[in-house]
Amino acid sequence: MPAVERHGSGGPWEARIGYSRVVRAGAHVWVAGCTAATDDGAVLGGADIAAQTAAALDAIERALAQVGASLADVVRTRIFVTDIERWEEAGRAHGARFADVRPVSTMVEVARLIDPRLLVEIEADAYVAGEA
Secondary structure, three states, X not given: XXXXXXXXXXXXXXXXXXXXXXXXXXXXEEEEEEOOEOOOOOEOOOOOHHHHHHHHHHHHHHHHHHXXXXXXXXXXXXXXXXXXXHHHHHXXXXXXXXXXXXXXXXXXXXXXXXXXXXXXXXXXXXXXXXXX
């Protein structure tokens, strides 16, 4: 394994902005903010923040798999929502995926995301136990 492994998702913003979807250095893995946006510009889940949260977590899961990690390895998430009044909807969707993992997590309200249809963006950090 290279000292630092970097992968993209093929999403439209990565090359323009200059970032990787997932980076792994030894046992440590970082996943960039994931949303419900698709490569063709659609937004999965429409105005349903729980569905968008699930779609963002699906994207995180795919990114983790690229570097041999899984949701079970996640130690921290950061959840950015555009309407904190809807925290519980997003939180339930997060909890459905992480009920047994229980990473540390932060949820904050932001003024807006890169596309006004997006309601939630999630970052994840993981640690792959037994890896150096």
